[in-house]
Amino acid sequence: MAxxxxxxxxxxLSVTPGKYQPHIYAGASGDFNPIHIDPExxxxxxxxxxxxxxxxxMGLVARANAAVAGGDPRAxxxxxxxxxxxxxxxxxIVVSGTVKSVDGDRVIIDTVATQGExxxxxxxxAEVQL
Amino acid sequence: xxxxxxxxxKEWPATTYQVGREKIKEYARALGIENxxxxxxxxxxxxxxxxxxxxxMFAVVYSGPAMAPAILDPEVGINFATxxxxxxxxxxxxxxxxxxxxxxxxxxxxxYEKDGxxxxxxxxxxxxxxxxxxxxxxxxxxxxxx
Numbered sequence: 001m002a003x004x005x006x007x008x009x010x011x012x013l014s015v016t017p018g019k020y021q022p023h024i025y026a027g028a029s030g031d032f033n034p035i036h037i038d039p040e041x042x043x044x045x046x047x048x049x050x051x052x053x054x055x056x057x058m059g060l061v062a063r064a065n066a067a068v069a070g071g072d073p074r075a076x077x078x079x080x081x082x083x084x085x086x087x088x089x090x091x092x093i094v095v096s097g098t099v100k101s102v103d104g105d106r107v108i109i110d111t112v113a114t115q116g117e118x119x120x121x122x123x124x125x126a127e128v129q130l
Numbered sequence: 131x132x133x134x135x136x137x138x139x140k141e142w143p144a145t146t147y148q149v150g151r152e153k154i155k156e157y158a159r160a161l162g163i164e165n166x167x168x169x170x171x172x173x174x175x176x177x178x179x180x181x182x183x184x185x186x187m188f189a190v191v192y193s194g195p196a197m198a199p200a201i202l203d204p205e206v207g208i209n210f211a212t213x214x215x216x217x218x219x220x221x222x223x224x225x226x227x228x229x230x231x232x233x234x235x236x237x238x239x240x241x242y243e244k245d246g247x248x249x250x251x252x253x254x255x256x257x258x259x260x261x262x263x264x265x266x267x268x269x270x271x272x273x274x275x276x
Binding site: 015021024025027028029030031045054055056058059060062063066071072073074076077078079080081082083 | 153156157159160161162163164165167168177183184185186187190191194195211214215216217218219220221222225268
């Protein structure tokens with residue numbers, strides 16, 4: 001398993017969600033809020049178009065942090081995030097993390113998810129067991 | 131008008147979700163996760179799981195149904211037109227595997243106003259059929275212009 005020290009960067013995850021990714025995630029999660037799947041409705045309530053589910057973006061943050069421990073779903077012990085801005089389909093999302101603290105086999109990783117210049121998830125803190 | 135805080139401490143009825151293999155696969159695929167423990171029963175068992183194991187964020191699938199009536203409760207009084215999902219926390223325990231029956235209860239823990247915004251905080255806890263804690267979650271919804 002990776003030997004991690006405070007300040008280390010963990011592997012970045014880059015994903016470009018497709019045009020219909022919000023529809024796929026809606027089906028998988030059961031969240032059919034029209035702001036995610038109906039561009040016309042989204043525009044009517046003042047959004048640029050239909051937006052990604054915040055919990056989808058959080059899912060990518062979880063995936064990137066579990067990957068630190070080889071993708072073991074047991075490794076991710078805790079994840080807390082703040083949703084900021086809006087994630088849009090068809091634009092690359094980059095998830096990057098920095099080791100904040102190490103306590104034995106437990107590491108705390110500060111994580112951010114960005115699209116272009118905009119942070120869509122910030123202050124994300126993951127506790128991972130290596 | 132001060133924000134209505136009567137619902138602090140209110141709990142809603144428990145919901146139970148039965149975890150299935152195909153739903154685990156569908157969820158893992160939607161997030162682009164490729165670890166075979168989410169797709170191949172033999173691989174999952176070889177890794178020490180009872181059956182296909184769900185990715186951690188599958189927590190939204192089994193705990194979400196308990197949250198809907200809490201967020202929609204008129205006594206809580208959330209204005210949906212200006213609501214955004216502000217923050218989310220999960221703390222995982224026992225992994226969720228296919229065949230598990232996971233029971234979730236939701237509770238309103240905080241309602242407060244800050245910088246002209248209303249903060250509505252809910253906690254949910256999810257336990258499996260053996261009484262093991264699977265996840266504890268904190269859901270924060272923010273309403274602009276309360």
